Amino acid sequence: MTTSKLTFTPQINDKKLTGVYISSLNEGNNIDVTSFNSILDELNAQEEKVSITIKVDLSMMLDSDFISSLSKKNYSNPIYLEFEIPNNINKILLEQIDVNIKRMKDIGIFSSLHYSEYNRLQIELISSLSLDQINFASNLIDEIDQKYFKYKYLKYLNDIAISFGIKKITFNGVNTQKLRELTLLINENSSVQGSIYKNSNSLHSIIDNYTPSSKEIDSNNNNDSEWLIYNYIKSNHQSKVLNNIIPLLPAYNINGNEQKILKNLMTYHHADKTEIQFFIFNVLKNSERIFALRNSDGVVLFENKSHENFFGRSLIGVPVKDVISIVPDYSLCIDDDKHLLNSAEMFSVKKEIVNNQLYFTIRQKVLLENKVYISVTVYEENKGLFIGKDNLTGCRSRDCIKGIEKSFFYENKVLAFIDLNGFKKINDGYGHDIGDSVLVEFSEIMQSHIRSDTQEDIIVRYGGDEFIIFFNTNDLEQINIKLKQINQYVKNHFDKKGFRLSFSYGLSINLKNNVDNAIKIADQSMYIEKRLFKED
Incomplete structure (x- = not known):
């Protein structure tokens, strides 16, 4: 050639x-x-x-x-x-x-x-x-x-x-x-x-x-609202750039602070879309779940009606210290924003107390033009996505999987399929009461070794002695090492009690949020390891 x-x-x-x-x-x-x-x-x-x-x-x-x-x-x-x-x-x-x-x-x-x-x-x-x-x-x-x-x-x-x-x-x-x-x-x-x-x-x-x-x-001749807003943000909100947009926004008052102007621009942009896109925007705006977008200083740039109703007023553009003077617990929210901002993770999920009420809060980093923002979605405890619990083990029940899938939180994250080795002999040889107690102990060990306390990782009892774990990470190697360490701990723990118990597992990535397919792949991988265990 x-x-x-x-x-x-x-x-x-x-x-x-x-x-x-x-x-x-x-x-x-x-x-x-x-x-x-x-x-x-x-x-x-x-x-x-x-x-x-x-x-x-x-x-x-x-x-x-x-x-x-x-x-x-x-x-x-x-x-x-x-x-x-x-x-x-x-x-x-x-x-x-x-x-x-x-x-x-x-x-x-x-x-x-x-x-x-x-x-x-x-x-x-x-x-x-x-x-x-x-x-x-x-x-x-x-x-x-x-x-x-x-x-x-x-x-x-x-x-x-x-x-x-x-x-x-x-x-x-x-x-x-x-x-x-x-x-x-x-x-x-x-x-x-x-x-x-x-x-x-x-x-x-x-x-x-x-x-x-x-x-x-030539982008200079492009009057698309999204492109203009993009340039306005890129220019750090320079007035000369804003002046190029004003003629295109006859229906909006562009007076006010930076956050108010940005909100008006975003409203214009979203309104100037197809019927479906406008519908989606309104679903977010009118959702019963609290939603807000904050900058790295904690100032609210966008909020939906639920967020505004929760605080009794709009927080857009309000300095953080003023919000804390109204709601002292708000400082805990800002601390958690900073924790995520300073970490390598893109998401976090945890329980959070505001005004003596318990909530699940999902945070996500949003990166735009060298700036980092935090989007926050809040679910009341009794309206969360992952409510159902297995009565025996305290793990999440199988019917939670659809809710987990709908959250999209574990999209492109690691999923593990776990099956116990040796449990059938224990259950058959010592009776169901002992078998149940072994399942409970095993579940407690697993939950103590993953981040279930912060709701970042979720363990689901899939059925019998099968479990699924949704991990808040995409690092397969890290999870593989972690599960090997937990498996050794399980072996040692039950050896001391006279039981031969361990587990086989398979891993997959929940690509494109296709949970069923991710479970299938992890299950197949687990059975390969299971056969090797039986051959030993």
Whole structure:
């Protein structure tokens, strides 16, 4: 394959060229060693330096001789080698790839994973490889401008990548201005590539003569309310930007403080939508559940009617100290906001006492333009999502699972399926009373070792001696280690009582909030471990 059979795609951030993506013109064919060497020769002849991502065949990442040969070459540009991982790859090959990635780093060559919809059950790839870049494929970008859950799933993947220290993130298949804006909303530091920008058959023309294609829309001429509000926020609420919006808001009074202006702008924006979107906005506004959006200082920027009714007045724009003077317990709410803001977690769920009433409070970080906000949803204890309890063990009952699913709180989080080993012999040999007491003790051990006291992790008795745990984390490795430690504790605890008891478990990720599918996958994984236990 010669360089004439390659395509060169610009990678752009805020109209600036951040890199060039090089791939084969023939779809499905990746760059081989010969073409790779030709590309390096052209790069070294290029005076202007720019980051280069080269899509190579996976076999090259497994070829130790090829990796060794890289150390014998000179590199005038930052080079990323991008590869795809098939679904059926085994653990040994994956470990070999990671070894070679680390060898590449030692000589200044970086790695990039081409992550697509086909990898949706392989989120662990992001954490198991020492990646420098991730390129989200076009099939993950498709329809994020039409389906909110697809947008949220892509944002989740982006956040996972950032949490594992991947510094360079690129979105592929960005073919419209709307997709470009949405990917920038997900990650303002990301680069994008797609037909919105011109490709080339020459690296020289990309670097020296790059210009946006005619598909790119000049944002200065875009009067869409969302774009204008976005720019108003981005400008830190500069009056000159606001003056450009005023003519478009004849029905709204734009006098008042920052929060009041922002609320009016948001009201205008949401009202200027389709009937369905407007309906959703009103559901949130009129929900019986308390909802508010606060900035990092604790000042309320948006609230629904339930929040306003709870406090007997609107808190939008009211300084925190003034609210605390009215409701002293409000200081506890702000403390919990700060705890989440200062943690690595994106969510928290806990019991909270306000005005001597007990509530479940769900908090979520909202990231926008280098600012962090906290969205807060509050459920009264008797109107919560996860009410039903198993009479014997005190765990949540199976009928709570639908409520958990409807909350979306455990979407894309770890789910564990647990089945006890040795319980049937105890139950049959010592009677149901002893069997019941063993189940109760086991449940108490599990609840003392997970975060059930704060409602962050939820353990459900699925039936008999089967349990499901919803964890408030997406870290499979961490949960795997934790469950092994708990299992050892269970063995030791019951050994002292003369019982041989442990548990088998399987893990999965609750992708796209499909709880039934997540349970099925975890159950299958558990049975593999169960068979190994029986063979022992």
